[in-house]
Amino acid sequence: MATAAMAYGERRFEAAYTARILLTLGALGAVMALWATQNKATPAPPALLWISIALMFAVAGLWIALGKTVLMVCGLRWVKPF
Numbered sequence: 001m002a003t004a005a006m007a008y009g010e011r012r013f014e015a016a017y018t019a020r021i022l023l024t025l026g027a028l029g030a031v032m033a034l035w036a037t038q039n040k041a042t043p044a045p046p047a048l049l050w051i052s053i054a055l056m057f058a059v060a061g062l063w064i065a066l067g068k069t070v071l072m073v074c075g076l077r078w079v080k081p082f
Contacts, residue, residue, distance in 0.1 A: 015069045023066070027059040 031052050038044050 015067055020063050020066050023062060024059055027055055031055060 034048060034052065035044070038048065
């Protein structure tokens with residue numbers, strides 16, 4: 001559907017999922033590495049649990065923030081250098 005903005009040469013480019021998926025996989029890998037390096041004989045410290053929860057909330061917030069980004073290109077024109 002054409003909008004009034006398209007008549008003036010405005011184009012919108014929505015955010016891709018690539019950055020969000022890579023961010024999520026990186027955070028999950030970091031959390032898994034933190035938990036895998038813990039000593040199995042002793043229980044995990046409570047700080048590790050809170051760090052994991054905070055990291056997941058940060059990823060969720062960044063997922064939403066990255067999804068809201070839109071590149072808008074308005075009025076592109078060709079300018080000759082001479």
